[in-house]
Amino acid sequence: MADAPNPFQLPNITKFKIALCQLSITSDKNQNLDRASRSIRLSVEQGAKLLVLPEMWNCPYSSDYFAKYAEDFDNRDASPTLSMLSEAACCHGITIIGGSLPEWDHGRLYNTCCIFGPDGRLKAKHRKIHLFDIDIPGEISFKESDTFTAGDQPTIVDTVGRIGIGICHDIRFPELAALYRKRGVDIICYPGAFNVSTGELLWELVQRARAVDNQLFVATCSPSRNSTGSYTTWGHSTLVGPSGEIIVTSGHEETTVIAQIDYSNIQLQRKSLPLDDQKREDIYKFIDAHELNP
Numbered sequence: 001m002a003d004a005p006n007p008f009q010l011p012n013i014t015k016f017k018i019a020l021c022q023l024s025i026t027s028d029k030n031q032n033l034d035r036a037s038r039s040i041r042l043s044v045e046q047g048a049k050l051l052v053l054p055e056m057w058n059c060p061y062s063s064d065y066f067a068k069y070a071e072d073f074d075n076r077d078a079s080p081t082l083s084m085l086s087e088a089a090c091c092h093g094i095t096i097i098g099g100s101l102p103e104w105d106h107g108r109l110y111n112t113c114c115i116f117g118p119d120g121r122l123k124a125k126h127r128k129i130h131l132f133d134i135d136i137p138g139e140i141s142f143k144e145s146d147t148f149t150a151g152d153q154p155t156i157v158d159t160v161g162r163i164g165i166g167i168c169h170d171i172r173f174p175e176l177a178a179l180y181r182k183r184g185v186d187i188i189c190y191p192g193a194f195n196v197s198t199g200e201l202l203w204e205l206v207q208r209a210r211a212v213d214n215q216l217f218v219a220t221c222s223p224s225r226n227s228t229g230s231y232t233t234w235g236h237s238t239l240v241g242p243s244g245e246i247i248v249t250s251g252h253e254e255t256t257v258i259a260q261i262d263y264s265n266i267q268l269q270r271k272s273l274p275l276d277d278q279k280r281e282d283i284y285k286f287i288d289a290h291e292l293n294p
């Protein structure tokens, strides 16, 4: 007898709606969870199948809060945030790229993105690989590495297409995006909380660069701006297409952005401009070796 169809088995979806839930974050964790639930519900009502939440959305983005708000993901009874995400993914039959959250694991703290599939199961965890340490005198000083341990793995999940994950500062490193491209990723999702000092000049630039270099989709989701805290986020959650075009973007206020993704545009773009075939690894290798051994 044939197996009963698995209701959670995803067909090979190439066209679907994505939601970027740009949330306002407060110091009240329950309120943050309620806001996220509401935005998830709104996204589903508008037909979204893939949802992205911001970096650090259950907790203010501040070293003073990370440890206090952190949850042990292996102990679901002590992890209200993961329970909510899992229930929402399962109840609505959607994939949630769960932004990022402070995670406790064996006495260490990580900046971690959890990805839930439509059956509500945790499909993967991405721990931020490149921690954000910056010091621009008179403008911004922040040192994630004082609090967090860096992750050491790229993360790819297969749900609605093949998805690569990065968290905020990870977007500045083209090598990670190129690795995802090599492994057949269709879209890279970067929950982020770029700051106002670097955001204006760079946020759009790095998203479009990662998309156009690798001819794939890039989706970002930020918290909305709150100018009263110690760290002011830039906002501007965005979806970029495989030729570097901005499909949709937001301002800095709280909002839920919905957009249509069509993965067939990736193949179209790669067919008309076959960058992969045009690459000259022979020359890059030669230059590398020559510079090391002139």
Ligand SMILES: NC(=O)CCC(=O)C(=O)O
Residues within 6 Å of the ligand: 055, 131, 132, 167, 168, 169, 170, 172, 192, 193, 194, 195, 198, 199
């Ligand atoms: N949360 C972050 O990783 C911020 C990254 C950022 O603002 C940057 O300029 O890089």
